[in-house]
Amino acid sequence: ILPSKMLALTSLSPRPARPSPSPATPPHRRPPPPCGRIRPTSAVSTAASDGGGAADDYHSTIRSLNSHGRRHVPRKSLGQNYMLNARVNEELVAAAGVEEGDVVLEIGPGTGSLTAALLAAGATVVAVEKDKHMATLVRDRFGSTEQLKGH
Numbered sequence: 733i734l735p736s737k738m739l740a741l742t743s744l745s746p747r748p749a750r751p752s753p754s755p756a757t758p759p760h761r762r763p764p765p766p767c768g769r770i771r772p773t774s775a776v777s778t779a780a781s782d783g784g785g786a787a788d789d790y791h792s793t794i795r796s797l798n799s800h801g802r803r804h805v806p807r808k809s810l811g812q813n814y815m816l817n818a819r820v821n822e823e824l825v826a827a828a829g830v831e832e833g834d835v836v837l838e839i840g841p842g843t844g845s846l847t848a849a850l851l852a853a854g855a856t857v858v859a860v861e862k863d864k865h866m867a868t869l870v871r872d873r874f875g876s877t878e879q880l881k882g883h
């Protein structure tokens with residue numbers, strides 16, 4: 733079943749016809765395809781830029797990602813994509829029924845955007861982040877507070 737579905741999807745998106753290679757340029761001499769440099773902002777979600785969220789969170793997240801004199805490139809292998817819309821995080825926290833005094837285990841806080849909403853709701857957050865750069869970023873973002881325990 734799966735292969736035929738995949739074929740059906742492929743048939744909905746036909747590839748544009750390739751231009752035939754110039755006879756003067758042998759295949760092994762063709763220049764590589766253009767590949768633009770990945771800008772850090774293009775590699776993260778831009779939910780806030782659609783007008784649906786808090787602009788401050790978007791800008792502070794981008795600043796955090798590029799702090800410490802480095803260019804953060806999200807790692808696909810770690811599923812690194814980040815929520816930039818503070819309102820969505822607030823809705824997630826409300827939907828989960830997180831209340832003052834709750835203890836929440838957050839696996840993979842990333843930039844700490846959901847962490848911020850959890851802390852604002854009065855929860856104590858135990859955050860476990862595998863990427864040491866992201867872990868540093870979260871520590872820097874919130875400073876030392878009894879409400880956040882990072883690992």
Ligand SMILES: C[S@@+](CC[C@H](N)C(=O)[O-])C[C@H]1O[C@@H](n2cnc3c(N)ncnc32)[C@H](O)[C@@H]1O
Nearest residue numbers: 810812813814815840841842846860861862863
């Ligand atoms: C989808 S991103 C985080 C999203 C974040 N909660 C937000 O709202 O922006 C997933 C995070 O989990 C981290 N991560 C991936 N594998 C992990 C693991 N095994 N243990 C802890 N953190 C992990 C990644 O480094 C990344 O920061």
